[in-house]
Amino acid sequence: MKKVLISFVLLIILTAGHDVSANNDCTSYRGTSKIWWDGAELTKGQIGKLSIQKDTSLFKLEGEKKVHSRTLKAGEQYRIYSFKPGLLSVGGGYFVARDAKVTYQTPSKAKLAGADCVHNRFENHGPQIHNTIAMTGATGYAPDGTPLMYVLLQGEPAKLVVMNLKTNAVWDEHFLTADTSAWGLTVDQDQKAWIGGTPSGNLYQYNPAQKSLKKIGKANPGGTSIHDLEIADGVVYGSTSPDGSLFKYTAADGFKHLGQVQTGKSLARSLAWNEAADTLFTGVGAKADLIAWNMKTGKRTSILPEKYKTETSVYDLDEEEGYLFARMETSKKILVFDSESYQFIKELPAGSRGVSPSGDKKALYYTHNYKLQKYDLSSGKTTAISGTLKGTEAVSLDLVNFSTDGKDQRVVGLLGNSGTFFTYHPNWTSPKVEKLNLPMQPIPIYNIGSGIDGKILSNGFVSGKTTEYNPQENVTEEKIKIGQAESMAVLKGTLYMGIYPGALLYKYNGENADHYVKPTPLSSIGNGQDRIVAMTAISSLDTILMGTSPKNGEIGGSISSYHIPSNKLSVRRNVIPGHSVVSITSHGNYAYAGTSIFSNNTSQSSVSAQFFRFPVSNVQGQIEKISLPLVNPRMIHSLTTASNGVIWGLSDGNLFSYNPQNKQTKTLNIVSATSGRFKNGNVVVGSDGMIYGNVEKVIFRVNPSTMEKTIYKGPPASNLIVAPDGKMYFSSGAELWSIR
Numbered sequence: 001m002k003k004v005l006i007s008f009v010l011l012i013i014l015t016a017g018h019d020v021s022a023n024n025d026c027t028s029y030r031g032t033s034k035i036w037w038d039g040a041e042l043t044k045g046q047i048g049k050l051s052i053q054k055d056t057s058l059f060k061l062e063g064e065k066k067v068h069s070r071t072l073k074a075g076e077q078y079r080i081y082s083f084k085p086g087l088l089s090v091g092g093g094y095f096v097a098r099d100a101k102v103t104y105q106t107p108s109k110a111k112l113a114g115a116d117c118v119h120n121r122f123e124n125h126g127p128q129i130h131n132t133i134a135m136t137g138a139t140g141y142a143p144d145g146t147p148l149m150y151v152l153l154q155g156e157p158a159k160l161v162v163m164n165l166k167t168n169a170v171w172d173e174h175f176l177t178a179d180t181s182a183w184g185l186t187v188d189q190d191q192k193a194w195i196g197g198t199p200s201g202n203l204y205q206y207n208p209a210q211k212s213l214k215k216i217g218k219a220n221p222g223g224t225s226i227h228d229l230e231i232a233d234g235v236v237y238g239s240t241s242p243d244g245s246l247f248k249y250t251a252a253d254g255f256k257h258l259g260q261v262q263t264g265k266s267l268a269r270s271l272a273w274n275e276a277a278d279t280l281f282t283g284v285g286a287k288a289d290l291i292a293w294n295m296k297t298g299k300r301t302s303i304l305p306e307k308y309k310t311e312t313s314v315y316d317l318d319e320e321e322g323y324l325f326a327r328m329e330t331s332k333k334i335l336v337f338d339s340e341s342y343q344f345i346k347e348l349p350a351g352s353r354g355v356s357p358s359g360d361k362k363a364l365y366y367t368h369n370y371k372l373q374k375y376d377l378s379s380g381k382t383t384a385i386s387g388t389l390k391g392t393e394a395v396s397l398d399l400v401n402f403s404t405d406g407k408d409q410r411v412v413g414l415l416g417n418s419g420t421f422f423t424y425h426p427n428w429t430s431p432k433v434e435k436l437n438l439p440m441q442p443i444p445i446y447n448i449g450s451g452i453d454g455k456i457l458s459n460g461f462v463s464g465k466t467t468e469y470n471p472q473e474n475v476t477e478e479k480i481k482i483g484q485a486e487s488m489a490v491l492k493g494t495l496y497m498g499i500y501p502g503a504l505l506y507k508y509n510g511e512n513a514d515h516y517v518k519p520t521p522l523s524s525i526g527n528g529q530d531r532i533v534a535m536t537a538i539s540s541l542d543t544i545l546m547g548t549s550p551k552n553g554e555i556g557g558s559i560s561s562y563h564i565p566s567n568k569l570s571v572r573r574n575v576i577p578g579h580s581v582v583s584i585t586s587h588g589n590y591a592y593a594g595t596s597i598f599s600n601n602t603s604q605s606s607v608s609a610q611f612f613r614f615p616v617s618n619v620q621g622q623i624e625k626i627s628l629p630l631v632n633p634r635m636i637h638s639l640t641t642a643s644n645g646v647i648w649g650l651s652d653g654n655l656f657s658y659n660p661q662n663k664q665t666k667t668l669n670i671v672s673a674t675s676g677r678f679k680n681g682n683v684v685v686g687s688d689g690m691i692y693g694n695v696e697k698v699i700f701r702v703n704p705s706t707m708e709k710t711i712y713k714g715p716p717a718s719n720l721i722v723a724p725d726g727k728m729y730f731s732s733g734a735e736l737w738s739i740r
Contacts, residue, residue, distance in 0.1 A: 026117035026740035027688055027726070030701055031710060035115040037107045044119035048080040048106040050088055056101040060093050069094060080104065117740055122714045127156070127442035127734040128458035128467045128476050134438065135462075137414035137421070139398040140187040142171070143209050147400045149421065150193050150206070151414065152182040154462055155441030156734035160195060160206060160213060165400060165412065165423075168437050174213035178202050180444045180461065180733075184229040184238060185396075196226025196238055203229075203238065203249060219247045219255055228317075230271040230280065232295075237280060239268035244284060246271075246293075261291050261300070266600075267552065272317035272324060274339040281324055281339070283314025286552030286600065290314050290326055290335075292342050303342040308335065312552045316354040320364055321377055325355045334366065336380075346380060351393035356411050359399045365411045365424070367394040372411070372424055372431050387430025392416035417462075442734035448719045449488030451495055452510040456721075456729050458736055459485035464499075469736055471727065476736075480508060482519055486679075487535035489544060491564070495519075496544050498532025503548050505532065505562055505569075523562060523569045528554035533679070534584040534593070534639075538616055545591050545616070547581030555600050557581040559593060561619045572619045576610045582679075585639040585647060587660060591616045592626075592647050594636025609633040609651065611658070628656055629667055634674075638683045638693070642704065650681045653695055655702060668707050671696045682719060687726030692739075694720040694730060699739070712739075 035042040038049070052072050059066040072078070078096075082089040088096050088104060096102060107115075133154040140148050147165040152158065158179045162172040176182060176197050184196025193206040201223040203216040219226055223240030230237045236249040244265045246258040261268045261282045270283035282291045288311040290304035304314070308328060316327035324339040327350065334350040337343060352367035355375070363376050370392065372385040394413035400423075402408040411424040411431075419438045424431035446461040456469040459482075466480035487498040495508045503525035525532065525548050534547035546560045557580035560571045575581065579595035586592065590613040597607050611628050615621035630651055638650040647658045653671040658664075674680050674696055681695035691702040697716035702709050715732040722728050728739040 026121070027686075029114055029117035030121075030686070030688065030690065030739070031703070032114070032118055033710065035111060035118055037111050038105075042107060042111060042115045043079060044115070045081050046079045046115070047082065047112070048088075048104055050078045050080050050090065050096060051103040051105070052076045052078075052101070053103055054101040056096060056099075058090070058094055058096060061095060066095075072096065121712060121740055123738045123740055124715075125469060125474070125476070125736040125738065128445060128469060128736045129443040129460040129463065129465050129478075129734065130440045131443045131460065131463045131465055132419045132438045132440055133417050133443065133463050134395075134414060134419045134436070135181055135183060135417065136185050137396040138185045138187050138193065139165070139400050139412055140191045140193060140208065141401075143191075145401075145404045146171070147402055147412075148208065149412065149414070149436070150185060150187070151419070151436065151438060152176075152185055152195065153438065153441050154181045154443060156180055156444045158182050158197065159439075159441060160193075160204075161438055162206075162208070163436055163438070166402065168434065170437065170439065172208075172211045173439070174206070176202075176204060176213075178215065182226075184226040186229045186231055188231045188236075194229050194231070194236055196229050196240075198225040200224070201226060201240060203236070203255075216249065217255065219249065220245050220257055223247075227267070227269050228271045230273050232273040232275070232280065237271055237273070239271050239282060241267045241269075244268045246280075246282065261293070262289055262302075265289065267313055269313045269315055269329075270317040270327075272319040272339075274319050274322075274324070276322075277340045279339070281317050281319065281326075283317050283326060285311075285313025285329070286554075287311065288313050288328065288553075290317075290337075301342065303337065303344070304335075305344050310553075318354045320355065320358050321361055323377065325366075327352070327354055332368070348375070348382065352397060352413070353393075353395045354397060356397035356413070357399045359409055365397060365413075367397075367413070372413075372422070385424065385430060388433075389415055389422060389431065390420070390433050392418070392420060394422075444734055445719070445731035445736065447485050447488065448721055448729060448731050448736065449485075449495075450490060450721060450723050451488075452490065452493060452508075454724050456723060456736065457485075457488065457495070458731065459488075459497075471723070471725070471738075479510075480519060482506065486531045486533050487546070489535045489537040491537035491539060491542070491544065496522075496535065496537070498535050498546060498548075500531045501551075503529040503532050505544070505546070522567070525558060525560050525569070525571055527558055527571050527573045528556075529558055529571075529573075530554075532560075533557075533580065533582045536584050536586055536591070538586055538591075541617060543617075545584055545586065545619070547584045547593055549580035549582065549596070550599060552600065557595070557599055559584070559591075559614065559619045570619050575614075575619075575623060576612065578607065579610060583636050583639040583649065585641045586616050587641045587645045587647065589616055590614065590660070591619075592639055592641075592658075594639055594649060594651070596635035596637065598635065609635045611636055611649065611651075626658060628658070629665055630654055630656065635680070637680050640683050640685055642685045642691075643689070646704070648683050648685070648691055648704075650683045650693055650695055653681075655683065655691065655693065655700075657704070666707060668702060668709060670700050670709070670711075671698060682721070684720055684722045684728070686722060686728065692720060692722075692728060694718060699730065 149163045158176040164171045178200035179197035181198040195204040222243035265284040267285040272281040312329045315329035324337040326335040334348045336345040356365040358364040392415040396414040419436045422431040443460040451457040464483045483499040506519040508519035529548040530551040556574035580599040583594035633651040683693035694717040699712040717730045720730040
């Protein structure tokens, strides 16, 4: 327990002039970090203060019995946090009798309301999106031979769910506490499952004998995603991005970084092992290549025919019976190679992510056109199995024994990302398709925006589910099923969304109140672009302006405009050569934009991000670069315009302003360093005229006149926006929050 002596020295009362209305509007307290009452701070949870008039006992309660602790002396003062009949609590379980020996005082309602604003600055509106998104699957067996399917669910956090394939019931489940997704999954000969997490880059091991999940640790210092895992001679190999590297792990030696697979390739996507050739095959991107890496000699050989190197990546690899099967991205093809001679044999039209093992060493299975296909290894012929997979393709394929005598061996595959799976026995006429009884998960919010009628939209990572939060009713409803929304803007009552992949522009007017309304597609940016990262609405011109980043394998983003009445799209590619355009705003006759040096450009380390403007009515017009007092900025990841026409932006953790009238700039460091390549921070102008933002999960407030900075302590924050009613919202993992 801490004693608080109340000083009678005159203090500047920071709360002078504040007025909290009946609905407890906290706007005027956003720049206040402490509330002062009678010369001392009004702390969190404090409801009053105690002045000792005569020496009195401080005690704890044991049932009805008062156990004396010490004597409080006349003249001392203490904070009060709660009370009971005849008793006052000074915290820590200690009490004082409320009698003539003490004086109890309470602050005014305005002071208490102000303290509530300061100490409870953020309001949690809870998870907004729930879904079952199965990223990948693999099969194994419990110690008693029960067939199991391991399914990795996206969520906040991600989850490993182990399903009993005989009963379609959850057998076990564990959170991947450091990750929101996971791509890499394989099962070793001891039936232990190995998992690669995203975005932590952690390796996990699951032991079905103990029903335990162990986090092994971060695999590669420069990797955030483990895309594939392969077990070879007791060694775990993994492929990562964005460093395009491989690692290996053993319990005895730990992790060893093997380096980048191919110079300039940031994505090491897939792995397969051929024991006879001591070769680890690695599929990379972007653009695609297939590397045969001899683990004994260290020699690396590119074996992908030239005509396939324009593909994005080699998405999946499987080695079976001396053949290597390489699933290409983005075309629906599987390439077949001799895995010892590396000779290319043929291509197969295929929709599945890979192929199954070959149980009889004669044939294996894959899927295409929503049908199961049987591939004969000796003849190279494919036979379609009757029946349909109900509009989905396999993302995992295995052979599973449903009986301990091995007589009931079936092909099992996870279909798509919705948790559907199939089983097929060679004696059946068609596969059996079922839904796994997987639990729903809170899904990480990828982006938020101001929707129609003052509602707040939350768009889910990968899933594309979009919900509307109604602040008046405190209710969230799922409204749209669409892709991942990189950007949003409202123009004259219509919501516009930039959807990934494909850099697609959609509109949604909200007139139909039914769930699952599909927005209207307007256009694709094309020109090698994949993400509409930035968007702003120009009401006077009925135009949406956009900044984009390219697909893997392409270099250089664009600025684009879409004129709504004429449905005319204008695209200007590589406006800043080799840069992506990741932020955009406007004022008067100009649009202002910022770039990121990350645009699949191998020379990105030698260039700086650019701040520029162009005529708001013509993306093909003259570009004017604007110099900023920043040292080698990597990205200008957010821009906004204040009411006085000053442009505010974020660049690598630095806040800056640019005044178009006098061309003067200001800068202020918010955080020392930033990570990522875009979508790492937002800057907005609050209803009180102050500048707010989030960067590296931190929320800040800056007075534009004095450049005085306040850092808020609160949940990790992303996607800060200002709603039409002036309230500010942000996302934290799967949850939507607001600043009071």
